[in-house]
Amino acid sequence: MSANSSFSADVVAIERTNALTHPVLLVGAGPGDPGLLTLHALTAIQNAEVILVDALVSEPIRELIPTAVEVIEVGKRCGKHSMDQRQIEHIMVAKALSGAKVVRLKGGDAMMFARVGEEMLALKKAGLSYRVVPGVTAASAASAYGAMPMTHRDVAQGVTLITGHGKQGTIADWQPYVISGHTLVIYMGLKQVSHIEQGLLAAGMAPTMPVAIVGQASQVGQQRLTATLAELSELANQPNLPTPAAIIVGEVVQFSESLDWFEPTQAQLASLGANADKLAM
Secondary structure, three states, X not given: OOHHHHHHHHHHHHHHHHHHHOOEEEEEOEOOOHHHOOHHHHHHHXXXXXXXXXXXXXXXXXXXXXXXXXXXXXXXXXXXEOOOHHHHHHHHHHHHHOOOOEEEEEOEOOOOOOOHHHHHHHHHHOOOXXXXXXXXXXXXXXXHHOOOOOOEOOOEOEEEEEEOOOOOOOOOOOHHHOOXXXXXXXXOOHHHHHHHHHHHHHOOOOOOOXXXXXXXXXXXXXXXXXXXXXXXXXHHOOOOOOOOEEEEEOHHHHXXXXXXXXXXXXXXXXXXXXXXXXXXO
């Protein structure tokens, strides 16, 4: 073996050792309000050298990222995939093996419909360590900020969180989700809203079942729209409905009007104004 080959091998070994001392952090950024970030999440963002960031991470949270950090946009939105999952995993592994402090920043909770299991497996196969930082998930934010408790002892004793589309694009059987005294929270369902409505009706859910759509929960642009299951498709077609949005189906929706409490704070409104100024420049 030549001296140069020996040197190259030593460099690779050092880089790999450095990588193993910095676990990759898979971080949930919450629903958008920076006040809902965990302390672990904030520390991870502030100490990162590379952040792979999703499209669902709000602008106020992005503003917390130090300017020296390398930010890699890997966001996936319905119909607008900027990077496929294997590419994301490849970049994450490569950056970690280079010795960088890597954060994978996801909207909501990292473990909820965010493919984090696939990313953990990719890191494990590469011999890299990782840590998961939970975040406030969309269901919790839509429920709390939309003034609808997910459970209520008078009308709902359980809750189910599901994605609005299966691996093949739609959910074939809605029967398992029609449960008396139960709340259903549907993620990423706006594009499949007609299928959801028809599927739940066909499975026996009452057309008068209250439903709500909460867009941009916890953020200054939050909107909550309510109707009945038979009107869900029409509700989702309202103009300028902010996204991301969660659909809540169940008797708990009836409390939203009387329990409503959310008003954007002055800090949120100031942030909105600052961002508007940036866009106008």
